[in-house]
Amino acid sequence: MNKNPFLILFGGIFSLMIAIGIGRFAYTPILPLMQEALIFTDAKAGYLASSNYAGYFVGAILTGVLPLKTRSSILRSSLILSIITTCLMGFSHQYIVMLIIRFISGATSAFIFVLASSIVLDKLAAVGKTNWSGYFYAGVGFGIFFSTLFIPNLNRYFMWEGVWIGLAVVSAILAIFVWLWLKEHSPSTMIKKEEQCVNVQLPPIKWLPYLMIAYGLEGLGYIVTGTFIVAIAENASIFSIDAIIVWTFVGLGAIPSCVCLAACAQKWGSVKSLVFSMIVQSVGIALPASWLSQFSLLLSALLFGATFMGITTLATTLVRQMSPVNSSQIIGYLTAIYALGQMIGPTIAGILLSSTQNVAAVLLGAAGAVFIGAIFLVSGIRYERRLKIEKINTFKRKEGDLMPYVNIKITNENVTAAKKAELIKGATQLLVDVLGKNPNTTVVVIDEVDTDNWGVAGETITARRQKGQ
Helix, strand or coil, X not given: CCCCHHHHHHHHHHHHXXXXXXXXXXXXXXXXXXXXXXXXXXXXXXXXXXXXXXXXXXXXXXXXXXCCCCHHHHHHHHHHHHHHHHHHHHHCCCHHHHHHHHHHHHHHHHHHHHHHHHHHHXXXXXXXXXXXXXXXXXXXXXXXXXXXXXXXXXXXHHHHHHHHHHHHHHHHHHXXXXXHHCCCCCCCCCEEEEECCCCCCCCCHHHHHHHHHHHHHHHHHHHHHHHHHHHHHHHCCCCCCCCHHHHHHHHXXXXXXXXXXXXXXXXXXXXXXXXXXXHHHHHHHHHHHXXXXXXXXXXXXXXXXXXXXXXXXXXXXXXXXXXXXXXXXHHHHHHHHHHHHHHHHHHHHHHHHHHHXXXXXXXXXXXXXXXXXXXHCHHHHHHHHHHHHHHHHHHCCCHHHCCEEEEEEEECCCCCHHHHHHHHHHHHHHHHHHHCCCHHHCEEEEXXXXXXXXXXXXXXXXXXXXXXX
16 A cells, blocks of 8 residues: 555646546647637537536536545546546547537546545645645646647647547556555554644634635636637737647646645635635636737736636635545535536637627626635635634644644554553654654543454454454
């Protein structure tokens, strides 16, 4: 069983590159190529995008209601199906078949996103590295940027069909590493570390509906740019260079965004960082509506890339911290609301673009949805501020005096008092050496679990001991 958090992190990054960066978002830069060859309207393009997000919605719902006890196995099956659907897009020329393929692709990408998120975030939380979540979600940006390196040449030699097939081959290579590295960690002896920190403030669970609504509006608004920005650049007479460069800028903005916004959340709070990101994104979406130029399209792409995955990072990490039990389920519900917005956005935008050709109105509507979403989050900022003041007034402790708590669970097999004392001393010293904690305020609790109540590989420890194991 792989226990290295670095390998699990990279496995998670590659899984997002396959399912989201390529499986979902490769459609955006390939769309103008498909429209030119197959001659279908913006409305049909919107329906095709919405089909993918409808599948994403169904997949997210299923991850929320199904038990999903074998997360690694389901993740691997979803990766295989995602790669197959990416490849099949290169063999399909019938619109109805494309709709079905993109629907299935969307469903599998939801499973991959939710399962990879829960596995990686659970592992990072177990080793005290939740601040690494930003690196994990950067996988989407890497996937977007990585795909743009292949698309021009693949299109030049193999047309748009070859682009899909070539990206499927790239995804298959990445999947090998996911298969090897992204596994669940289930040790027989669990050490749970919890710390009270004044700088980590969480809204109450009753505030979750506000986050759900805001995240749904984010999905509705951002996906308009996420679907049509390359096509808008391609059709703009003022855009003189290859429109694929717009999507490259999205990828470049997305790669560091998750890490940067995760750092902002550590300093300012998750809710305040979410509001800031959504306001910046709404400005970026609206920018070409009031100022259509080559520079404004590239700047819009950069601002879009710099925020859309960062917002996902903040929202999924925050909701897991608010409800750490059954993280797959709660992330699944959040993702379903997001997917519902994504399903509606491209359909409306595609119809409006086909009937009115009014790009500005579509972009302003999308920007407005994101801005309204930010307003829904404002009450969370007030709560974070109030909670921080209450904790400071109640405890009045310096950061070095906070009380760490370590809970060690072992089987009840006549461990001597001396051995327990060594465990307590060693765990205390570990927190002193690694985290610089005060040993005088460090609490270590040892729980002894009866061997009848501890099972491994489908057997109780009592049964295994009787077999001499």
